[in-house]
Amino acid sequence: MENTIITNNITKQYKKFKALDSVSIQVEAGTVYGVIGKNGAGKTTLLKIISGLIKATSGDINIQYDKINSIGTLIEEPGLCYDMTGFENLKLKSLAFGLSDDVQLHNILNLVGLSGSKRVKVKNFSLGMKQRLGIGLALVGNPQILILDEPINGLDPQGIVEVRKLILKLKNEFNKTIMVSSHILDELFKIGDKYAIINNGKIVLEATKEELQKRMERCIEVETDQVEDVIELLNQLKLNDYDIHTNQVVIRDKTLEVRALNKMLAEKCIPIDGIKYGEVSYENLFLELIGEKYA
């Protein structure tokens, strides 16, 4: 598939501080691209540079699009007028863009699930409604690319589901290319096709959903009430990458096979209640990638 956004060694320097350090990413057209990182990792800086809101200190950006206004952004606050309705907010932005297509605005209101609240002023909106209106504002002018910075931050579970469905609908039915950042890993992993994991301004991994899933596949979960004996065996085998839970040991080793471990446990007469392959959690994968210890 064709790439819509390519960045090449983008660096952003604030005096002596490097907020972004040689960031190179490739975003394919019609996909959702997740940018994952802790607070202060550099997500907003990257999205602002791609949106054209700030300039990179060095590096190149190549963005393919046909029309002016082809990037819609929701970065930090949506900048809503609280004494106006959702429609009036859309209208204001549309006028600022020199557009006069009210039908499109009604379609946007419908798309973001706010057509039932036509007469409600934004000051009476829930946070989820405000966030969806923020996405609606990003859609004014029908951009092909959407840049959404932390769109689910602070939302309740229902609000998160609504934004997730909206993002997927925008991709699947409207063929938008969407970059979305978050530190809520589980949620972002539900919608992205490809991801950049960013830490201290550097991309520590750019990987497709499938590649990430592959990395998460392999761990072995041993259920036992004799956790200490299992740990002793693992230490003898020099397998030091494991988590201990109540009555469970989770071993992360790509070479160890369930059958082989099962045999060794039996030989040592260590009773177990179960042994199987499991998945590394998103959080642990993330911590591994940014070089921090598992929780």
Ligand SMILES: Nc1ncnc2c1ncn2[C@@H]1O[C@H](COP(=O)(O)OP(=O)(O)OP(=O)(O)O)[C@@H](O)[C@H]1O
């Ligand atoms: N205008 C600025 N001047 C100086 N430093 C800045 C400026 N803008 C951002 N930074 C710094 O750059 C780093 C990256 O900030 P950025 O907002 O991109 O992080 P983030 O990953 O989006 O984090 P968060 O989730 O907290 O928004 C932070 O350490 C931040 O303090």
